[in-house]
């Protein structure tokens with residue numbers, strides 16, 4: 001079983017135009033490859049909701065902060081194609097770099113507000129790179145639906161804002177984070193963990209879920225976060241970039257749990273930066289207690 005691999009915008013548009021004439025609904029799943037079960041869950045969701053699914057594979061240089069990180073990013077197109085074909089994915093769009101950033105390319109899409117703080121504070125320019133490439137992928141594919149994982153929760157907000165602000169007629173669908181059996185959020189970067197780091201890694205998710213449960217149960221936000229920071233350090237994480245409660249719908253900082261929130265973390269285990277997040281739906285009694 002094979003999957004057609006498309007390299008140029010012209011070929012992509014020819015195929016999508018035929019689908020459009022047939023009245024088919026088209027979905028896109030943007031990726032940078034090194035596909036794991038988290039990505040495949042997005043593809044399955046896309047195939048359930050649309051008639052045709054395009055997976056894009058482009059390791060976007062504009063969203064990397066360090067040249068070394070870009071070079072080290074896993075490139076596994078052959079294996080990725082082999083994972084996508086049996087699912088029934090219709091196209092793998094793996095464009096040449098010159099299709100995305102041709103000679104003279106000079107435009108940056110920059111989303112204010114939701115891209116500030118959290119990862120945006122530690123990865124300057126990252127979300128400009130993401131917004132720019134995703135805007136291009138939306139316009140090149142002309143898809144009706146786009147699927148993103150909640151694992152990159154801030155990215156999801158940036159992409160939603162960008163599509164809304166630029167009037168790109170596409171519905172953004174968020175899919176839950178897929179975890180390993182021990183709770184570690186799936187990520188293409190997990191392969192970089194040594195075996196002892198891999199053992200310590202899931203503690204981040206466990207601490208996050210525990211802090212979320214405490215906040216939902218009425219523990220003041222700052223106290224729950226302080227305890228979680230100590231636990232993350234004790235688990236062997238060398239550096240915590242951020243651990244914050246933000247609004248689920250607007251990503252605004254929250255110091256009291258008085259509406260649905262999202263607890264987000266980024267921390268380093270050795271040379272590997274891991275991110276994770278968990279939603280805390282508002283419970284009426286928690287809101288009453290916080291407001292009292």
Ligand code: PAF
Nearest residue numbers: 030031032060130133152
């Ligand atoms: O989440 C990713 O893999 C990337 O940021 C994306 C959305 C494919 C843009 O390059």
